[in-house]
Amino acid sequence: MPKPILLSVDDDSDVLRAIERDLRSQYGAEYRVIGSDSPESALDLLKQLKVRNDSVALLLADQRMPRMDGVEFLQQAMGIYPTAKRALLTAYADTNAAISAINEASINYFFLKPWDPPAEHLYPQLDDLLDDWQASFRPTFRGIRLLGTRWSPRSYELRDFLARNRVPFQWIDVEQTANDPETKQLLEALGPDAAELPVVLFPDGTKLLEGAPADVAQKVGLRTRAQTDFYQLAIVGGGPAGLAAAVYGASEGLKTVMIEREAPGGQAGMSSRIENYLGFPTGLSGADLARRAVVQAQRFGVEILSQEAVGARAEGPYRIVKLADGNEISCHALMIATGVQWRRLEAPGIDRLQGAGIYYGGGATEALSCKGEIVYVVGGANSAGQAAMNFAKYAERVIILVRGESLSSTMSQYLIDQVKETSNIQLWTHAGVAEAHGDSHLEEISVLCSDTDKIERVPASAMFIFIGALPQTEWLANFTERDERGFLLTGPDLLRDGRHTKGWTLDRDPYLLETNVPGIFAVGDVRHGSIKRVASGVGEGSVAVQFIHQYLSKV
Ligand SMILES: Cc1cc2nc3c(=O)[nH]c(=O)nc-3n(C[C@H](O)[C@H](O)[C@H](O)COP(=O)(O)OP(=O)(O)OC[C@H]3O[C@@H](n4cnc5c(N)ncnc54)[C@H](O)[C@@H]3O)c2cc1C
Numbered sequence: 001m002p003k004p005i006l007l008s009v010d011d012d013s014d015v016l017r018a019i020e021r022d023l024r025s026q027y028g029a030e031y032r033v034i035g036s037d038s039p040e041s042a043l044d045l046l047k048q049l050k051v052r053n054d055s056v057a058l059l060l061a062d063q064r065m066p067r068m069d070g071v072e073f074l075q076q077a078m079g080i081y082p083t084a085k086r087a088l089l090t091a092y093a094d095t096n097a098a099i100s101a102i103n104e105a106s107i108n109y110f111f112l113k114p115w116d117p118p119a120e121h122l123y124p125q126l127d128d129l130l131d132d133w134q135a136s137f138r139p140t141f142r143g144i145r146l147l148g149t150r151w152s153p154r155s156y157e158l159r160d161f162l163a164r165n166r167v168p169f170q171w172i173d174v175e176q177t178a179n180d181p182e183t184k185q186l187l188e189a190l191g192p193d194a195a196e197l198p199v200v201l202f203p204d205g206t207k208l209l210e211g212a213p214a215d216v217a218q219k220v221g222l223r224t225r226a227q228t229d230f231y232q233l234a235i236v237g238g239g240p241a242g243l244a245a246a247v248y249g250a251s252e253g254l255k256t257v258m259i260e261r262e263a264p265g266g267q268a269g270m271s272s273r274i275e276n277y278l279g280f281p282t283g284l285s286g287a288d289l290a291r292r293a294v295v296q297a298q299r300f301g302v303e304i305l306s307q308e309a310v311g312a313r314a315e316g317p318y319r320i321v322k323l324a325d326g327n328e329i330s331c332h333a334l335m336i337a338t339g340v341q342w343r344r345l346e347a348p349g350i351d352r353l354q355g356a357g358i359y360y361g362g363g364a365t366e367a368l369s370c371k372g373e374i375v376y377v378v379g380g381a382n383s384a385g386q387a388a389m390n391f392a393k394y395a396e397r398v399i400i401l402v403r404g405e406s407l408s409s410t411m412s413q414y415l416i417d418q419v420k421e422t423s424n425i426q427l428w429t430h431a432g433v434a435e436a437h438g439d440s441h442l443e444e445i446s447v448l449c450s451d452t453d454k455i456e457r458v459p460a461s462a463m464f465i466f467i468g469a470l471p472q473t474e475w476l477a478n479f480t481e482r483d484e485r486g487f488l489l490t491g492p493d494l495l496r497d498g499r500h501t502k503g504w505t506l507d508r509d510p511y512l513l514e515t516n517v518p519g520i521f522a523v524g525d526v527r528h529g530s531i532k533r534v535a536s537g538v539g540e541g542s543v544a545v546q547f548i549h550q551y552l553s554k555v
Contacts, residue, residue, distance in 0.1 A: 001139055003032040004055040009042040009073060010035075010062040010089065015113065019060065019089070022118045027130070031057060039065055039073035046080045050189035052205040053140045056084040057133045058126070060111075063090045063097060071101040078106065080185055083136065085129040089113055144169040144220065147186070148198035150176065150369060151441035153355025154210065155198040161213040163365045164263035164270075165306075166291060167220050213262075214306075214324075222306040226329050231257045233548060234321055234331035236309040239266020240534045241524025242337035243293040244541030250300035252545060254552075257329060258297065259321065261308035265290025266339050267469070267525070268534050270361050271383070272390035275414060277534050289534070309338075310475050312520070317555045319519050332519060332555050333548045336476065336488060337541060339525040340469035340532070345378065349436030350465075357442025358463050370395045370462050376445060378433055379466030380407050385415035387464055392422050401431040401447065436463065471526045481516040487528035490515055511547035513540060519551055 006023050010016040020035040027033065036042035039061065049056060059077050061070035068076075074086040088110040090098045098110035108129055115121040146162065148155025150173050162169045174197065177183040187194040196209035200216055208215055218224050233249045235242045238260030250256040263269060271286035294304065311322035312334065319334040342360035344350075350358055359366060361383075367390055375395040377388045380402035391398045400407075400419070406429060407416050419425050430451040437444040437457070445460045471486045481489040481501055491512040494501045500509070501516045513521045521544045524530060524537035 001142060002054060003030060004057040004133075004137070005049065006031045006033050006058040006060070007042060007046070007056060007084075008033070008035050008060040009037075009039055009065070009070070011037055011065045012062065013037060015062065015089070022115075022122060023060075023126075026118070026123050027126075031130075039068040039070075042073065043076055043080070046077055047189040047191070048205065050080050050185060051201055051207065052203065053142065053145065053201070055137065055140055056081045057130055057137070058085045058087065060087045060089060063088050063094050063101075063110075071097070071105050071107065074101075074107055075105050080189055082181065082185070083133070085109075085133050087111060087126075087129065089115075141170045142203050144203070145172055145201040146170070146198060147172045147174055147190075147194075147201070149173060151356040152198065156355045156359070156365070157213060158198050158200065158211065158216060159365045161216065161263065162220075164265065164287070165217075165220075165222060166263075166287070167216075167222075217306040223304060224306050224325065225327065226257060226305055227303055229328070229330060231255050231303075231329065231331045232552065233257075233333045233335065233545075234259065234319070234329055235335040235337055236321060237266065237337035237339055237524070237526070238264035238294075238304065239337060239339045239524060239537060240268050240289070240293070241339070241537035241541040242266070242335070243290070243297055244538040245335050245337060245523060245544055246297040246302040246304075246541075247293065247300060248542045248545040249548065250297065250302045252549070254333075254545075254548070256301070257303045257305060257331075259305045259307050259309050259323070259329070261306070261324075263290070264294045264304065267361075267383075268537075272367075272386050274534055276412070312476060312479055314517055314519075317519075319517075332552055334520045335541075335544060335548070336473075336480070336515070336520065336522045336526055337524045337537075338471065338473065339537075340471050342465065343468045343470055345433060345465050345467055347433050347435055349438070350433070353436050353438055353442045356440065357438060357461065358436060358465070360465050366462060366464075367391055367394050372396050373461035374399070374459060376401055376433075376460050376463040377466065378463060379468070380404060380410040381466060381468070382412050382415055384464075384466040385411045385419055387466060388425050389415070389418055389422065391464070392425050396424065398425045400425065400427050401433065402427065402429055403432050403450065405429050433463070436460075469525070473526065479517065480520060480522070483528045487530075488515055488522035488526055489528050490522050493528055511550065513544040513547055514551070519555070521548065 008019045016035045024033045061073045063070035070088045086107045088098050090110050091113055101107045109125055146169050200208040200211050232254040233256045235245050235258045238258050246256055246258045268286040269290040273283045275283035308324040309321050310324050313320050318330045320328050320330045322328050371394045373395050375391045375398045377384050377400045388398045388400050432448050434448040435446040446455050446457045448455050473486045491510050494510050494516050515522050523540035523544050525532050
């Protein structure tokens with residue numbers, strides 16, 4: 001933890017040097033001593049220190065300075081660091097001014113110049129002030145701070161990105177904490193930059209205004225550039241299938257890179273509790289599974305890139321992936337494990353309020369914010385059931401909206417039982433969202449009840465949508481064969497009337513998980529006909545590595 005700061009201000013450089021020397025020799029081990037020769041630059045410095053979240057224990061200013069005297073400086077500095085101890089350095093002639101400043105400007109002490117010997121005229125009084133400061137000092141948070149507002153989609157995007165990538169950060173909702181003195185002082189210190197929310201403040205003092213996840217990724221050290229331009233195996237997608245392929249590929253000696261555009265873990269990473277994954281009898285959270293898998297993959301030397309794949313092509317034995325930043329990676333074997341993304345709910349108001357009360361998927365970062373609120377979960381599959389169970393821990397009431405008459409055909413029995421046993425979860429059947437209402441954030445929804453054909457308008461603080469998912473494989477169109485919904489065809493699915501698809505030139509059949517382009521494999525939810533489960537994704541990712549070895553032996 002950085003040391004708290006003792007700041008002295010004096011326009012007389014000899015006096016400044018002398019006070020700095022005496023402070024450093026007595027307190028240098030525990031405090032950082034900084035000197036400034038002008039009150040104006042000292043105030044600027046204090047604002048910078050505030051933005052960096054540094055602690056200031058003492059402000060010591062000479063009374064007689066041109067343009068701004070010591071009392072005025074200390075009064076202004078108090079607005080930035082109200083808990084710092086404030087002391088004046090005065091000449092004998094200014095004693096009266098100093099005494100009245102103690103009363104009027106809440107100054108803690110004044111020292112007469114010269115203060116020799118310091119052991120008598122400086123240290124005992126400062127010891128007392130610093131002991132007093134230490135008694136109420138709470139060390140400040142030293143990590144990343146994110147300032148924004150709860151209903152801002154961009155703030156949500158960054159919060160979600162940091163949380164899912166397991167980057168520790170402090171979230172400061174500037175609206176909710178508007179009356180908190182710390183927030184006020186921080187916003188003041190930020191000046192005009194405070195208008196450019198969301199603002200990310202890094203411990204090194206740098207800041208990112210209206211930043212996007214990709215900017216933050218670079219800053220927090222998530223790798224965005226590949227270490228080399230060739231790999232034996234490149235995997236696009238870091239969900240369970242991609243992570244399993246990475247672990248098996250790298251552990252069996254393949255130079256492996258995994259490209260993930262959001263956060264490793266994929267859909268599974270959003271699950272609050274996976275209870276049907278082998279070996280975890282009490283279940284485990286998706287975040288925990290992802291964290292363990294990432295550590296395992298990295299231990300075997302997998303390189304993980306925080307990037308989006310936007311194109312792919314084949315050049316002789318090379319398979320080339322184009323990344324969103326324009327760079328390319330070439331490999332011998334390419335694995336597509338990009339899973340599926342949430343299907344959009346088509347109703348007025350939904351798109352406008354997305355990120356401002358309406359969320360697709362788990363919204364794990366939102367669960368805590370829903371304390372005491374009324375939350376709607378749309379959908380009847382396991383993902384909706386898990387989310388409802390998670391939100392029920394915080395929300396006053398969770399209402400699951402389903403179009404059908406029950407959950408029995410869409411949700412696993414163990415989850416149906418848990419939902420039934422949770423008193424603050426309610427099931428609303430024959431119900432679909434007709435419209436979302438609210439100005440800056442979701443306030444109400446209109447629900448179409450198909451059994452009565454009536455629309456009911458009800459208050460809603462947040463709505464989480466889980467209505468099925470589709471693959472996003474447009475970037476592979478015209479290259480790999482897809483079914484009518486965009487899922488990738490592999491192995492026997494590529495055979496039509498017993499014949500290979502157009503363009504297949506090898507005299508062998510495609511391997512079980514191989515696409516119509518030799519050396520490009522597809523695993524997990526993105527694959528046509530796959531079972532949409534964590535275990536099956538993990539299984540396919542692991543098995544595909546065997547076919548990749550066979551393929552590589554002939555490249
Ligand atoms: C909330 C929830 C709860 C669930 N609970 C369970 C459960 O309890 N048990 C169970 O068995 N299954 C569960 N599932 C289903 C399970 O999570 C999925 O079947 C599984 O995650 C699929 O894994 P995958 O690796 O194929 O794809 P995904 O998990 O979808 O991962 C794909 C990854 O690829 C990335 N990606 C996509 N396109 C690109 C691109 N162009 N460039 C770079 N990266 C890209 C995505 O960001 C994503 O991280 C749940 C799903 C959800 C949403």
